[in-house]
Amino acid sequence: MREFELTRRRILAGVGGIGLASATAGLGTSAYFSDTETVESNEIRAGEVDLYVDYETAVSQDGVTTGSTTNDGTIDGDGTATGEYVINDLTPGDSGSLQFSPKIVDNPGWLWIGSTVGVTDYENGQTEPEGDVDGSDAGSLGNVPSGAGAGELSAVLQVDVSYCTESGGVIHEFQNPADYTLADLFKELESGFLLDGDATTTGTDAYPSSPDSSTQNGPCLCIEWEVPTDVGNEIQSDGVAFGLTFAAYQTRNNPAPQNPFADATVLPGDAIQSAVDDASAGDVVSVFGGTFGDGSDYTEAIDVDTPLTLARASAERPVVEHSNGSTVDVQADDVTVDGFEIRNPGTQGSGDPTDYAGTVGIDVSSGSENVCLQHNVLADIGTGDDDANPIGILASDGTSGITIYGNELRNLEGTDEDEGAVQAILVNESGTQITDATVRGNTITGLLDTRSTVAVRFNGDVSGVIDGNEISDLNTEGTIPGSGGAPGGFTQVISLAQGGGSATGPSNVTIRENTISDVETTTSDNFAPPFHVVVGSSTDGSTVTIESNEFSGDSQDDEVYVGDGTGSLDLSAVLATNSFTPAGTISGTRIERS
Structure with a gap:
């Protein structure tokens, strides 16, 4: 036949x-x-x-x-x-x-x-x-x-x-x-x-x-x-x-399903990288997980340097686990990564505590525009290396038009050995403006560090939308490396900051319909309480909109719902157009938990 x-x-x-x-x-x-x-x-x-x-x-x-x-x-x-x-x-x-x-x-x-x-x-x-x-x-x-x-x-x-x-x-x-x-x-x-x-x-x-x-x-x-x-x-x-x-x-005589909508189909036991290397611009690479093929996880790092779509083929999510650097590195415009489970525990132990982007789930390299990362699970980033400085998704210079949608980021962990922060999503400009960044509909939970923890950070000259995300269970506990035991840093859920490589902060940012809860900084005498939203002093606060968010405080901690380092936010309007439980009150340039 x-x-x-x-x-x-x-x-x-x-x-x-x-x-x-x-x-x-x-x-x-x-x-x-x-x-x-x-x-x-x-x-x-x-x-x-x-x-x-x-x-x-x-x-x-x-x-x-x-x-x-x-x-x-x-x-x-x-x-x-x-x-x-x-x-x-x-x-x-x-x-x-x-x-x-x-x-x-x-x-x-x-x-x-x-x-x-x-x-x-x-x-x-x-x-x-x-x-x-x-x-x-x-x-x-x-x-x-x-x-x-x-x-x-x-x-x-x-x-x-x-x-x-x-x-x-x-x-x-x-x-x-x-x-x-x-x-x-x-x-x-x-x-x-x-x-x-x-x-x-x-x-x-x-x-x-x-x-x-x-x-x-x-x-x-x-x-x-x-x-x-x-x-x-x-x-x-x-x-x-x-x-x-x-x-x-x-199915008879076709035990391995081939995707008729794709240019290449990959099954467990095959190499995703080989299919990516053979792809032309605009191709679709369809990847099976679960019990198809030999049923194994993928253990290779993936470098995507061609505009293409890399997507799961069925409900069984393909698992890609690497142990150092970046699990997926995007180096082209118009790339979509859809439906994977991506892990990077960093167990090779080669992390550098001074490398603030040490162990990364998905790294969108500088200049890669209109990239879409959607419906992925990023888990267990940095859990196996004390020096990891883990980041779930990193988008660097000039990555305008990036869309980070519907992903689940969980279990990112740092220690007092690393010198950076645990960051679920970092959009980081350091010389080339990033416009139209969209972070929408993601679930972020289980971030822990002894120095500092951030769920979503726009660093530098970045504009865009942070919309409809569910963020919970962030904690910072421990001491600052090399300090002789000084308490750790901070917990920030959403941060708009200048960043070390930029001359300015974000502008034209909308933060709306996010749900934030269970935010802690449990080490005593930390130099800052946990912040739900922090607007740094170099941000153009007059172009920042914060509306229709749900902020839930932890009764055990002092908390700042919104901190305005610019002095130009209308905190009364923010208080009126968002939900705070317990209630929030304005104190100087902050909305604090009552």
């Missing part, structure tokens, strides 16, 4: 052109599902693999009649199937769902979902209220989508993805981050994802076969969407279109 190969250019079943439109009253755009697959004789033989995808759509608009249309149908691989999904007068609070029910007839198969076209936002012109808050006017008001690339709808439509039954009951939710958007989902789907044939067990199984196109033996896929009620006028008249593709091939 001959094996066949699926590539990014041989997609078996497609769903294309799904659209939702946000409009003023009475204005909407049509949206279609379509299957335009072409099956060639040398790719699939009759009776071996036949993929059907049923779909159902729904919308809820608070009982208001808007003329929106939902539809159901089947993509059967025998031509083009279309089903209209029209959402008129989309407003904050509206919601809906899409359900896909795949069936592989005759043989079980590896079933993939991905997107070869991604998301396209349409501005569709602007109403007067939208023009007041959004300067990206493009296209024109009307029934035909226009102004491609200028709309905002995909970035505000929140989605939840789950495995579900035919009747829509949830079997197992995906790891949907808080405030997960349509744009976030399709960013991940660009690299393809292997669907699980049995969502009730651990691991990833092949998708079961069905005897015919009507019998559902595997789990369905449900995508629920909602427009948040707090969305403003910036989405008026906007529209969005996106395309989904399902692809399947038989």
Whole structure:
């Protein structure tokens, strides 16, 4: 029996052109599902693999009649199937769902979902209220989508993805981050994802076969969407279109699944670096973890010097553990690293206590712009070396446009042997400005040092957003190296500072919707109490916004919720627009725990 190969250019079943439109009253755009697959004789033989995808759509608009249309149908691989999904007068609070029910007839198969076209936002012109808050006017008001690339709808439509039954009951939710958007989902789907044939067990199984196109033996896929009620006028008249593709091939004679949306697939036991070295600009390298291949972890450092996407292939997260320096080193623009578990205990013992960037999880080298680090776990950084000076993610000079989104950073540990700080995320300018840095939706916990501990630090001439992160369990305890026993330094959750290699501090920074708790500096007589947010004296405080954060104090410690070294923050406004438990009070240039 001959094996066949699926590539990014041989997609078996497609769903294309799904659209939702946000409009003023009475204005909407049509949206279609379509299957335009072409099956060639040398790719699939009759009776071996036949993929059907049923779909159902729904919308809820608070009982208001808007003329929106939902539809159901089947993509059967025998031509083009279309089903209209029209959402008129989309407003904050509206919601809906899409359900896909795949069936592989005759043989079980590896079933993939991905997107070869991604998301396209349409501005569709602007109403007067939208023009007041959004300067990206493009296209024109009307029934035909226009102004491609200028709309905002995909970035505000929140989605939840789950495995579900035919009747829509949830079997197992995906790891949907808080405030997960349509744009976030399709960013991940660009690299393809292997669907699980049995969502009730651990691991990833092949998708079961069905005897015919009507019998559902595997789990369905449900995508629920909602427009948040707090969305403003910036989405008026906007529209969005996106395309989904399902692809399947038989498991028989194909025990190692190959990702049809990727240019290279790596399994445990193979070398990630070899695939990266062979890649061309724009390629996707898909990496399996867990029980695939020989089931081992990856132990090599990874150097990425080509613009590419490096992403996990399934729910089983690939583990990459190195023992010195940086586990992943990014040295190119437009790189995405998505879905790995990255460790660096530093057990080789070669750390230098004076090297403030000694042991690093992901290092984004100077000048590497528009890098995206998302949905990774960075754990056990520096736990095996007293001299480690551990940093989870380090972005150096000129790394403008960096996005650090939806990662989990946990268990970073230093000692009184090192001379730097434990830092989960450090964006560090030392000569070339860093603009548009985004640190969003990360979970940071379990940071411990005897000198100083920082969760997120913008050093030098950096601008950007620190948004929606959950940060807890930070502690500094011990003595300063070489001091003869003097107490340790400080604990700072979010720090805006000048940094040793910069001539200035950050500016144009927004800190919002972060949740901060369990922050300590337990060594007695430390020279500073723990700070939740510290705005250093070289920061342009007049351009810093701190709003909608939740600060929770520890009753055992003196704590500073917000410290303003610039004297230009409006602390009364900060006190009024954030939540403090226990209450905060203004004392000079600080908001302190009462």
